[in-house]
Amino acid sequence: MAGSGSAAEGRSPGALSAPAGGVVRRLREWGDRAREIARRAPKPAWAIVAALVALAVLDAAFPPDLTRAEEASAVVLDRRGRWLRALPVESGRWRLRADLERTDPRFLERLVAVEDERFWLHPGVDPLAVARAAVQAAMSGRIESGASTLTMQTARLLEPRPRTLRAKLIEMVRAVQLEARFSKREILAMYLTLAPYGGNLEGVRAASLSYFGHEPESLTDAEQALLIALPQAPEARRPDRRPQAAASARRAVLGKLVRTGRLTPTAAAEAQDEPLPGRAPFPALAWHAAGELAQRAGRGEASIVSTIDAALQARLEPLAAAAARAQGLETTVAVLVVEVESRAVRAAVGSAGLSAPGGWIDMTKARRSPGSALKPFIYAFAFEDGIAAPDTRVEDAPRRFADYAPENFDRVFHDKVSVREALAQSLNVPAVATLEKVGPSAFEARLAGAGVELVRPRSDSRAAGLAIALGGVGISLRDLAALYAALGDGGIAKPLAWTEEEAARRRRERGRRLVDAKAAEQVLDILRETPPPQGFSPAALTRGRPAMAYKTGTSYGFRDALAAGVIGGHVVIVWTGRADGGARGGLTGRDAALPLLFDVADRLHAPPAAPRPIAPSSAPRALTELKPATEGPRLIFPPDGAQVQVEAFGPGSRGLALAAGGEGLSWYVDGVPLAPDPVSGRTIWRPKGPGFYRVTVVDAEGRSAQARVRVRGGA
Numbered sequence: 001m002a003g004s005g006s007a008a009e010g011r012s013p014g015a016l017s018a019p020a021g022g023v024v025r026r027l028r029e030w031g032d033r034a035r036e037i038a039r040r041a042p043k044p045a046w047a048i049v050a051a052l053v054a055l056a057v058l059d060a061a062f063p064p065d066l067t068r069a070e071e072a073s074a075v076v077l078d079r080r081g082r083w084l085r086a087l088p089v090e091s092g093r094w095r096l097r098a099d100l101e102r103t104d105p106r107f108l109e110r111l112v113a114v115e116d117e118r119f120w121l122h123p124g125v126d127p128l129a130v131a132r133a134a135v136q137a138a139m140s141g142r143i144e145s146g147a148s149t150l151t152m153q154t155a156r157l158l159e160p161r162p163r164t165l166r167a168k169l170i171e172m173v174r175a176v177q178l179e180a181r182f183s184k185r186e187i188l189a190m191y192l193t194l195a196p197y198g199g200n201l202e203g204v205r206a207a208s209l210s211y212f213g214h215e216p217e218s219l220t221d222a223e224q225a226l227l228i229a230l231p232q233a234p235e236a237r238r239p240d241r242r243p244q245a246a247a248s249a250r251r252a253v254l255g256k257l258v259r260t261g262r263l264t265p266t267a268a269a270e271a272q273d274e275p276l277p278g279r280a281p282f283p284a285l286a287w288h289a290a291g292e293l294a295q296r297a298g299r300g301e302a303s304i305v306s307t308i309d310a311a312l313q314a315r316l317e318p319l320a321a322a323a324a325r326a327q328g329l330e331t332t333v334a335v336l337v338v339e340v341e342s343r344a345v346r347a348a349v350g351s352a353g354l355s356a357p358g359g360w361i362d363m364t365k366a367r368r369s370p371g372s373a374l375k376p377f378i379y380a381f382a383f384e385d386g387i388a389a390p391d392t393r394v395e396d397a398p399r400r401f402a403d404y405a406p407e408n409f410d411r412v413f414h415d416k417v418s419v420r421e422a423l424a425q426s427l428n429v430p431a432v433a434t435l436e437k438v439g440p441s442a443f444e445a446r447l448a449g450a451g452v453e454l455v456r457p458r459s460d461s462r463a464a465g466l467a468i469a470l471g472g473v474g475i476s477l478r479d480l481a482a483l484y485a486a487l488g489d490g491g492i493a494k495p496l497a498w499t500e501e502e503a504a505r506r507r508r509e510r511g512r513r514l515v516d517a518k519a520a521e522q523v524l525d526i527l528r529e530t531p532p533p534q535g536f537s538p539a540a541l542t543r544g545r546p547a548m549a550y551k552t553g554t555s556y557g558f559r560d561a562l563a564a565g566v567i568g569g570h571v572v573i574v575w576t577g578r579a580d581g582g583a584r585g586g587l588t589g590r591d592a593a594l595p596l597l598f599d600v601a602d603r604l605h606a607p608p609a610a611p612r613p614i615a616p617s618s619a620p621r622a623l624t625e626l627k628p629a630t631e632g633p634r635l636i637f638p639p640d641g642a643q644v645q646v647e648a649f650g651p652g653s654r655g656l657a658l659a660a661g662g663e664g665l666s667w668y669v670d671g672v673p674l675a676p677d678p679v680s681g682r683t684i685w686r687p688k689g690p691g692f693y694r695v696t697v698v699d700a701e702g703r704s705a706q707a708r709v710r711v712r713g714g715a
Contacts, residue, residue, distance in 0.1 A: 064174050064181075065159050071153050072097040072193050074297035076290040078310035079344075079500055083209060083283050085290035088200075094210070094282070098192035099302035100185055103204065108188065110263075111228050114256050118149040120184055123384045124151040124175030150191050151175040153231075154673050157194035180301060189302075195231040198238035199279070211239060211277040221267055222274035225253040239276040246276055248435035254413045285313050288350030289363035293498060305500045307344035312337065315603050316347050323596045324352030327576055327587060334363035334572040335600060336481045340488040343496050344503040345481075346570070349581070358579020367455050367474035368560045368577065371553025371589055375431045377483060378438060378469055380491075381446060383519035390420045390522050394430040401466055406432045423526045426552070429468040440468050450486065450514045452479040471555050480564060481573045483514070487524055488551075488566040490517035496530040524549040524566060533594045548601055552589030561581050561592035567601050570587045574600060602645050632703030633662030638695060640707040646687060649713065655686035664700025671695055687711045 070093045075086045091094045101107065112119045118126050129147040148156075148171070155174035161167035178187055197207035204227060208216040212223055219227070229249035230237055239246040251272055257263035263271075286308045293304050320333040329445075337397040338346040340531045350362035382388040399406075414427065422430035435443060444454055455474035465472065478496055486493040492511040497503040514520075527549035534712075550565035560577045561584075574597045579586065636659040638644055644656060658667055658674075667674040667683045670693055677684050685694065690713050698704045 016612065018492065025408045052289045064177050067337050068095075068158055069190050069193060071095065072203070074304050075099070076286075076296055076306055077291045078285075078306060078308045078313070079346075080310070081215075081305065082310040083288060084285045084306060084308060084310060084313075085283065085294065086206075087294045089293060091200070093200045093202055094206040095193065096205040098189045098203055098205060100189050102193075102303060103192070103216045104224070106228065107204075107216060107219050107224045107637065110224055110257055112150070112188075113260050113262055114228050114253060115153075119150050119188075122149060122151075124179035125149060125172045138199055149175060151178055151187050152189040154178060154187055157191070157196075196234040197227070197230045198234040198240075201234075206282075209282060210279050213280055220253070220271065220274065221257075221263060222250065222271035225250045225257070225271060226276075229253045240279040241655075243276050244279055246462050247272075250276075266454055276401045276681065285310055285328045286348055286540055286554045287318070287354065287363070289345070289348040289498065292362070296487055307339075307342075307346060307497055307500055307503050308348065309346045312347045313349070314604065316600060317353075319596070319599055319603070320349045322355070323599075324356060327592055328584065330357050330578045330580075330582065331576055331584070332358050332361075332363060332579050333437050333596070334477055334573075334575045335596070336477050336571075337600065337604065338481045338496060338571040338573075339503075340483050340485050340566070340571060341507065342503040342570050343482070343485055343494050343506045344500070345496055345498055361579050363575060363577075363579060364477045364573075367476050368562075368575065369471040369473070369553075369555030370480060370580075371471040371555045371560060371562055372426045372428075372431070372469075373480060373551055373553035373562050373564055373589075374471070374473075374475075374483075375423060375426065375469060376487065376527060377447070377515070378431055378435045378443065379419060379526075380487070380519045380523045381438045381443060382419075383522050384432050384516045385438065388419050389432060390418065390526060393417070393420045394422055394433060396422065396427050396429050399429055399433070401432060401436060404621040406466075406470060411517040420526050420529070422648050423523070424530050428470055432466050435466055435469045440465055443468060446514065447483070450483070450512050451482055451495055452493075455715075471553060471560075475576055477573045480562075481571050484564050484566055484571045484573070485658045486511075486514040487520045488571060491515040491520040527566075532597065533590060548598075550594070550597060552594050554588040554590075557583035558585060558587050563589050563593035563597040565597050565601060566603060570604055572597055572600050572604070628671070632699050633660050633665060633705045635660045635695075635697055635705040635707050638709045641709075642707065643693075643712060645712045647713075649689050651686060653686045655684040658683045658685055658695070658697070660697040660705065662697070662699040662703075666698045668696040668698070671696075 034546065036460050071089050073086045073089060075096055076084045078084050084093070086096050115181075116126070118128070126147065126149050129149070132147065140186060148168075151702075152171045152175040155171045155178060156167075157709075159170075159174065161170065178190075180335050182190070192204040194202060195204065196202055197211075201207050201210055207227060207230065208214065208219070208223070211226070212219075216227070226239065226246065226249075229246075229252065233245075233249070236242060237246045237249045253264065254271055258265055286306070291308065293306055316335055316337070320335050324331045324333045332352040333349065334351065335347060335349040336345065338345055348364055350364050351359040353359050356543050364416040379388070385392070388394070393416050396417050398413060413429070414421075416428065417425075417430065419430065419434070421427075447454060452475070454468065456472075457474075467473075482496055484494060485496075491514050494509055494511040495504050495512040499507045528547045530550055548565045548567035550563060550567075553562040553564075554560070555562075555577075559581055560575060562576075563574045565572045574593045574664055576587070576592045576596070637657070638658070646653060646656065648654070665683075667685070669685060669687075674683050674685055676682065685695070688709055695707045695709055696704055697706075
């Protein structure tokens with residue numbers, strides 16, 4: 001986790017509460033020291049020793065109240081340090097724990113110079129400032145200077161009191177107590193956590209983000225001057241409501257910086273001309289995941305560096321919202337993207353938005369039926385146990401397993417099929433028959449050994465049954481992502497990582513063996529052969545695109561539509577449904593979730609990879625016969641109605657390789673002929689821009705085939 005203290009100090013400046021054992025230890029040390037002094041000192045010094053002991057007892061009995069400082073929020077950052085989300089504290093106040101390591105050092109230097117120039121030297125109370133204030137009050141007959149140090153101001157922010165002489169004396173005592181407990185940097189961090197900046201903003205991070213739109217890591221001269229001026233009169237100087245007063249206060253601070261030699265007159269004049277800011281809302285990317293991380297932050301933790309990629313998250317959230325709107329008013333969507341190597345969660349969309357039905361619920365944590373999404377693991381265990389192989393022939397026919405009689409989704413049976421075909425087509429009877437051989441209890445136990453829990457309905461108190469194969473259990477999307485990541489990592493299961501610190505550990509950990517590497521790769525090979533959704537092109541026909549292994553699932557009553565994919569070193573899980581678990585009419589995983597899975601994969605920018613050859617041991621029945629050539633050319637790519645995505649447009653782009661069956665072929669796009677590539681002899685189409693095109697192929701006899709294609713640019 002990112003912290004705000006230096007290693008030399010041994011703890012974060014945000015770690016605000018001294019352990020109780022430290023107080024006891026300090027009392028013992030003072031007592032031992034007092035006894036030693038009393039033994040050696042003359043009797044008149046005993047009074048001094050007694051006074052010191054009394055002060056130590058009073059300090060331990062009446063410690064400063066650190067409650068307000070402890071009730072501060074950590075800020076959740078993305079993997080590159082960009083703000084994701086923080087949580088408000090009591091009464092909706094944005095009190096964000098300061099992080100000195102992420103705060104402009106020039107600002108810290110100038111703040112001390114203006115507010116408390118001897119901050120690093122005094123013990124909490126500045127005797128010179130007190131003497132100066134007393135002389136000024138005596139000469140003028142009124143208080144002109146409060147002599148407050150930054151430590152005294154921090155004490156006042158911890159325990160607000162009316163501005164009286166008695167309150168000032170208490171602040172002095174509290175300041176000395178704070179200095180005895182914390183380092184100077186810790187006190188400075190505490191002040192910058194509690195300082196008010198107008199409205200419900202507390203702390204320099206909240207003010208910088210709300211007024212300037214960025215963290216206080218790098219601040220302009222004008223921004224620094226405003227942040228120094230605001231805490232002294234936050235409501236009277238609010239730039240969004242009192243711009244003239246804010247400008248005047250900023251000018252006064254800039255003048256002080258010029259007089260102390262920390263700013264040139266020219267730079268001060270330029271800073272004063274800088275427009276005053278308004279106030280902007282706080283970012284809230286990865287709302288559910290970032291909020292969960294903020295809640296589990298340790299006391300004193302100023303920043304949590306998550307594994308989320310803010311750029312990817314920002315692309316996927318509107319994509320999920322659009323998919324939910326297209327599927328009905330009650331629909332919500334959840335998406336997880338996990339990096340296989342480190343198990344780092346790079347994107348976590350918990351819902352279709354807070355305004356959507358059930359949008360406050362994080363559906364990546366909800367346990368829902370996976371439909372057929374667990375079938376790959378049934379076959380993986382069968383391959384490892386020697387029960388079956390990818391080309392083993394199994395029967396797909398009506399069959400009863402005790403009191404359980406599964407049917408295929410389309411209620412059509414296919415007689416004898418290979419296991420490869422059964423998994424690729426998601427046939428139900430072969431999956432149940434294979435699970436019967438593996439053993440449902442053994443299947444459940446193996447998943448539990450990898451840290452994945454399957455939840456059966458409360459009414460079902462029996463042992464695990466064959467209905468597991470078809471989604472008769474509950475599992476979270478997070479656990480499902482962990483399982484598919486194990487397939488992509490040679491069968492090794494590891495927990496997901498939500499912080500960069502956890503991701504670093506996952507890279508070093510050995511993990512748990514879910515299934516052997518050969519069985520995992522065999523399953524992925526089969527899933528790469530699964531037909532793509534309508535309108536999307538197979539990876540093998542798209543230049544530069546990695547092949548994706550994917551599986552869909554649909555629960556009973558169409559309540560859950562799910563798709564899981566392994567592509568380019570990432571796992572993508574997509575779910576659509578209703579947050580309340582209500583049924584939906586006819587929306588399957590293939591229709592409702594798989595197109596979104598492909599859209600998410602397109603936005604991953606996964607590195608290109610050569611597609612694996614599709615090489616079953618025997619031809620599927622649909623390909624046992626070739627159509628006669630007299631029917632004209634057969635357009636293979638792009639198919640009619642396809643949506644294809646390209647990285648760039650124009651003559652310099654990589655383009656798309658067109659493919660068709662036939663003799664003496666000529667290609668046309670919107671009636672314009674395309675010339676074959678002089679080197680490869682293939683016809684490469686380089687679209688000039690996004691939009692719809694008509695692609696035509698004509699053979700030597702003048703017969704033609706056409707496809708209407710939509711071309712999109714890279715996200």
